[in-house]
Amino acid sequence: MSTTPSPASSASGPVRVGQLWQDMAPDMVDRERMLRVIAVSGTHAQCVVERDEKPGMAGRETRPMALRRFGTSAFKLIEDAVDDADQALYARFLVAMTSVPGASPSPADYAMAALRAHQELIAATAASALRN
Template identity: 75%
Template sequence: MSSPSPVSSAVGPVRVGQLWQDMAPDMVDRERMLRVVAVGATHADCVIERDKQGTAGRKTRPLALKRFATSAFTLIEDVVDDADQVIYARFLAAMTGVQGGNPSPVQYATAALRVHKELAAEAGNGQG
């Protein structure tokens, strides 16, 4: 039950390790966060990672994957595949290298574009 789900939201498939905020009206104030621990064909198993009412650590009932593609949940933290970890680290280093007290989105995009061009050049030289 750990393969990516064929059901996807705007951010992609539901995957093990993701952290989602429950956006149900009665859960928003509780700041209830759910960590995906298993993904099946139609449902995901989650553990409550944070809840102001003290239910952290408990398992939820299986949640329909299609609900993650709605406004019922907001993706808070995605996972990075092992194969992408090195590339992710390079992008993250470029983003954190942006200087200034209030960096603009353009500065972040420029940093990411620089890494993208480096990776493309490396792939063209047989290095990637």
């Protein structure tokens, strides 16, 4: 199985490695069973149980699941996969927002911190383009 996006899609896009899905089967909803996609082939996804209220189930791999099922009401996408570039940008914004001073910063303070981080990224990208 590869880590490339599958041709089968859900309402949110293709099934990809790293996504977290909730199993919406009636007997699994109460157990809050969450599955993380660890591999995708042309027709199936391999998942690992990331959360399950039934003792001993977390950490187990599932049988391969048909990709077409992810496009139905059988599963609900909880968390999409994040690529490395997005992860690095997210980390920069988190650092900027967590460095906002004060005991109870306002939403505007957080917005200004994010704007400063955004402006720094644009400046760094422009400087890099000029060097090349």
